[in-house]
Amino acid sequence: MKVFDDKHIKNVVFVGAHNSGKTTLAETMLFEAGLINRRGTIEDNNTVSDYHDIEHQRQASVFATPIHTEWRNYKINIIDTPGLDDFIGEIISSIRVGDTIATVINGKHGVEVGTEIIWNYIDKYNKPTLFIINQIDHPDCNFEDAFRSIKTLVGNNVAQIQYPIKLGGAQCIIDVLKMKCYKFGPEGGKPEKLEIPDFEKAKAETLHNELVEKAAENDEELMELYFDKGTLNEDEMRQGIKAGMLNHDLFPVFCVSALQDMGSGRLMGFIDNVAPAAANLKPEQSLEGEEIVPKPSADTSLFVFKTLYQPNLGQITFFKVKSGEININDRLTNSRTGETEVINQLFIMDGKNREPVNKLSTGDIGASLKLKDTETNDTLYSGSKPITIKPIQYPEPRINKAVTASNKADEEKLSDALRKIHKQDPTVVINYSKESKEQVLGCQGELHLAIIDMTLKNDYKIVAQYEKPKIKYRETIQRSSTANYRHKKQSGGSGQFAQVHLKIEPWFDGMPDPEGFNIRGKEEVDLPWGGKLVFYNCIVGGVIDARYIPSVMKGVLEVMEEGPLTGSFIRDVRVMVYDGKMHPVDSNDISFKIAGAHAFKEAFLNANPKLLEPTNELTVKVPEDMVGNVMTDLQSRRSIIQGFDNLEHYQILKCTIPAAELFDYSTDLRSLTQGKATFSSKFSSYQPVPNNIQKQLVKEEV
Incomplete structure (x- = not known):
């Protein structure tokens, strides 16, 4: 396989709400580039990225899946992520190693709850981002509403590059960067390039001029050129757009029909020509305070962002080459353990398919098999100076369950399986409580728990039971x-x-x-x-x-x-x-x-003995029009409201709440707010239990 240099590798992470069309778009891009002969569908369970049995059963992405395509001498690594925040660990780890985040929006619904949650992480990591409004050919698509919802999410720095129109019954896309009209046949594919129709020229010119201004704002030299000439040419606009994306100050918006293969080629062309590569990104600081320079000539450093267990292969370790180059049989040091790992196998992964390679360069994403002691968040490095790349911070569990094996003979097997699941997904947290003598499983929600249960049954042949954990009173x-x-x-x-x-x-x-x-x-x-x-x-x-x-x-x-x-x-x-x-x-x-x-x-x-109960600091982010319902529910849970903060059209509600009242809170909050509210909690202190509850608890122990 051809080895691409750091300037010709683009790492794009597809994120977006459930059913926005990420997997279909990834499949279409592979087809458009000629890497697959026919496009699979989610309904037929034959897409490249959704290949796990669980994904086939649910007909939805559960795991983040790396795939790749090639377009005009560029290599585009794509990570297709799930759309539900129960799998936020898969999404966060992918965002962490992405160079550009492609946020896919369902044109029928606009920005949804899942998109808002994901955007918080994109914004936290300050990642270059573009938006793709999908399903433009659907009768219920409302492009203007979808675009406005993006603007509400990210502000005025959104930059409209395309918009859809119908021309003689045919689906067309007006591109105001290239100032062309792309007309598609009924089956999509390669479009016919036309001049922009007269009745659209005024609108297109207005959007073009707005795009020129936004591009110029991101570079002083371009701004001077703009003042001198009154405009910018296409190459100069690309330069300004890239600068804006790198500064997290400009968010281009494209439109496609992933299902009908409309607009995917133009999108790939933009990714090639404009979207930042690893070589364009600012150097990271290691935990040791050293600069990690993204150049092939630097010492090698790999960041492990994902671990996967497959019954027939064992452990697959996914990494991004942050600096230097990696070759077969290279010996690298794990900064966490100090142990040496030998890279005996090196692959490019396309879903379940492995393509062996001999070498990967800075910015590329690859995988290896059966590394002896390397886990997600580890750094592998060469050279005499230790390099530790800042690890991913995963959210705390939102639900906790005491877990046991239905067959007591499987208890040890269950513990081993849960450890492997945790290594694969760090948002799954396993703790054994000596106090309550139970194994407690923490995860992100009921759907997340259901997937864990299916994994235990299907992959490890273990039937588990889940109960409310015992509260650790004092x-x-x-x-x-x-x-x-x-x-x-x-x-x-x-x-x-x-x-x-x-x-x-x-x-x-x-x-x-x-x-x-x-x-x-x-x-x-x-x-x-x-x-x-x-x-x-x-x-x-x-x-x-x-x-x-x-x-x-x-x-x-x-x-x-x-x-x-x-x-x-x-x-x-x-x-x-x-x-x-x-x-x-x-x-x-x-x-x-x-x-x-x-x-x-x-x-x-x-x-006069007194029972104390653990209380948590609870922070709830809730839309303004839903605060009343959330407050009423919290008061029924014996919470004490500490205060409110405003954040755009949200209220940030802070309170203390007994840990005993948080059981099932994730499910109830999601139901109360149609999934629009999020929360986090952490232990605060022990406080006296009300007398009536103390009497009941003591009575239960007698």
Whole structure:
């Protein structure tokens, strides 16, 4: 296969809402370039990019799939992404390695919720972006409304390059960059190039002049030329458009019918001639503070943006060459592990098809098989200086489920399968809670969970069960209390004896040492589950030998690991051991541990014990006209509203909410707002549980 240099490689990521036509457009571009003989369809399950069984079952993209085409001596790498935000991990990782983001808009609907969510990530990464209004030949297409919706999304920097018209019943596209009219036959394909009809010339000239001004604004030399000549030629306009795209200040808009192969060739020509290549992008900074220069002559660095497991192949590792060149049998260092990886195989991937290559240059996207210890987000590099490329930041899970295997014999197999799924999709988060003794699966939504479940059944032959995770409550006290306990056991020979008197109090940061005690020793324990135990040895007169005091504290800690109310961890208590008795023969460590545990438990139950619940900081981005419904729902979930921020036609609502009330919130919010609201949450603090709920929880434990 021909090796392309960094100036002739274009990496384009197709993003857009569900059913916008990304997969169909990618298929059409492959066909137009002659890389496939016939176009597959989603309905027939034979497109190049949607090749997984799950995608065939759902007839929708689930995975981001790299493919490539060639057009006029340029190589165009395309990554076809899913349209649903349940698979946002696939979308984000693709945006991260794209040089140009092609946002496909359904001409019948305009900018949809999914597009808005994706745009937030495009904007965050400051990526060059163009828009493609699809289905222009559909009777329900409203190009003007779709264009206005793009303008609402990105602002006045949107630049209209094309618009559709009908001419004698034929579908045409007016191109105001080239000032030509492209007329298509009923089956699309190569158009007839015509002069712009007289009745469209005024509109086309107006749009052309607007495009000239927008192109000139992005380059000082072009601006001077524009002032001198009053216009720019086509090459100068291309230069200005590219500069605007690189600055994330200009967003060209094209129109196509992907299904009927109308406009795809012109789109590929623009990608070749104007869309930025890796060589045009600004150098990145490594985490070590070094500049990663996108040149073939630099040290090699690869960024791994995707991992895929296939039953017949094992692990496939997808990467972008950020600098230098990669050849078969090159030895590279993994910056995370320090281990050496040998690139024994090198491929260009087109869906499920692998095309072996010997070499890839800066800017290209490729894959390798069976790397021993390399995962998504890793950097592989040559040279003596470590290079670590800034990793992708994935969103936190929006739903969490306790997951178990229906067949208990499959538990270990389930854990191994979930680890592989996490490596393939980092938005799938797996944690084992020692506290609740359950494996918790976090993901992006109910559809995401359904895909994970199908993967477990189809690829790993595991049937799993999903339940509401246990809430990690805490127990504490609200007042002081004293107790004593005598442990005495005699069963022939040496017995057991210990008596412990202690006082407990609520602890808070900065409180002074207790008064009225002769403090002989103090130990502060930062508890693994949060909070503190502050333990005082206040024994006088030797009534308990100092060597037994640690055993008393062990007994206290043992109870704190399984509180008397609900079996939850206890926190923020201080204990003063001030009296007791021992026996010269029968006293020992175990006796004082038992006595300390019983005394502490008795004192705890008499100290007005209180259950604490985890609360989260919740941020909800919701359209202004839907705030009332969201507020009503949040109030029913015991939330406390902290404030609002305005963001264009959205409200950013901030509140604290009990973690127990967030179960199923993702599904309910989507239902309340037709999917238009998004949210994020993170742990905030532990707060007292209302008395009625505490009584119910304690009753459930009895």
